[in-house]
Structures are given as structure tokens and as C-alpha cells.
Amino acid sequence: MKKLILVSAFVAALGTFASEGHAQQAKDAKVLVAYFSWSGNTKVIAEEIRSVTGGDLFEIKAQNPYPEEYQACTEKAKQEKESNARPALTGKVVNMADYDVVFVGYPNWWGTMPMPVLTFLESYDFAGKTVVPFCTHGGGGEQNCFSDFRKVFANTKATVGDGFLCSGGSVSSAKSRVASWIKSLGL
Ligand SMILES: Cc1cc2nc3c(=O)[nH]c(=O)nc-3n(C[C@H](O)[C@H](O)[C@H](O)COP(=O)(O)O)c2cc1C
Secondary structure (H helix, E strand, O other), X not given: OHHHHHHHHHHHHHHHHHHHHHHHHHXXXXXXXXXXXOOOHHHHHHHHHHHHHOOEEEEOEEOOOOOOOHHXXXXXXXXXXXXXXXXXXXXOOOOHHHOOEEEEEEEOEOOEOOHHHHHHXXXXXXXXXXXXXXXXXXXXXXXXHHHHHHHHOOOOOOEEOOOEEEEHHHHHHOHHHHHHHHHHHOO
16 A cells, blocks of 8 residues: 555656656747737737737837728738738847747738838748747638748748637637647747
């Protein structure tokens, strides 16, 4: 009986050791949460990821702001997509080399990433990092939002994690989904 108790205690101690090791690993990974958001939905998810991971937040912003009116914004976005534009951005992540994991968030614009997100992705060397997309949409779902993201990193030394998708109307109730997605990434 004594032997059994001792063995159980040993197994329990091993479990504690293993989970501490995992927590240590997650704590040591330096996380950046970069996002583009025109009407605020993607920003809600970005802030949630930041609160779960303890990472730094960076807003991807075009130097030339998008029109505040929806129709005008969609037209500008469409033109940029059709011309494969790379709009100039405000600001830069000066310490990108420090990050191990970079979450990149954006709304679905015309079935894919807004073009400033491509400017952002092409501005840095992500070799050796894990990049993870997250996207909000207005009913169209994923479309090419994640496949186009993955294409940017084909033949590079970055690892692309599974993306998180959320409709714009349900970002405020996505807390637990965000938490379990981040857990499933095993960072
Ligand atoms: C320019 C533009 C294009 C859009 N295109 C799509 C689309 O193709 N499919 C879709 O489901 N939603 C589309 N939407 C809706 C947004 O993806 C959705 O509202 C998103 O949650 C907005 O995120 P944000 O508040 O972070 O900007 C579009 C919105 C805009 C402004």
C-alpha cells in the first residue's frame, strides 16, 4: 500500500514538472500581435490574443487612410486588389528580430487580405518564426484569406500556424474560442 502511495506521489510530481516545463516554454516565446482593422472587429480579436499570450500589439495602418464611408472604402480596396498594390504603411516593428511568434490579423476584403497586410508581410524576414493568421469576415467566411496568407510563406523558413476565423458580428463573444485556439497551437 505504502509503495502504491509513493508511486502515485512520484507520478504526480512528474506531472507537475512536465506542466511547469510547458508553461515555461510558452512564457519564453516572445509574441507579437499585428493587425489591420478598418471598423474595429479584428482589433477586438487582436486584443484578446494579446491578453491570452501577453504579447505586444502593433496596428498595421496605411499612410493614406481608407474612406470612412463603407461603399467608398470597398471601391478603394477593390482597386488596390486589382492593381496588386502595396500601400505604404505608417510605423514599423523595429524589433521584429526579437519575436518568435507573430499573429497577423485582418478583415476579409474582397475574399482575401487587405493589401496593406501584404505590404506588412513583405517588409520583414520571418525565417525561423511561427506566423499565425486570424481573420474576421462579414458572412463570406474564409474564402482565400488563409490560403493567400500561406502562399506568402511558401518556400520560406517560416512556419504557418492554423488560422482563426470569426464573423465580424460575433467578435465580442469569441473569448473562449480564441483561448482554445491559442491552446491548440501549442506554442
Ligand atoms: C472593403 C471591404 C471589403 C469587404 N469584403 C468582404 C468580403 O469579400 N467577404 C466578407 O465576408 N466580408 C467582407 N467585408 C466585411 C468585413 O470583412 C467584416 O466586416 C470584418 O469583420 C471587418 O473587420 P474590421 O472591423 O476589423 O475592419 C468587407 C468589408 C470591407 C470594408
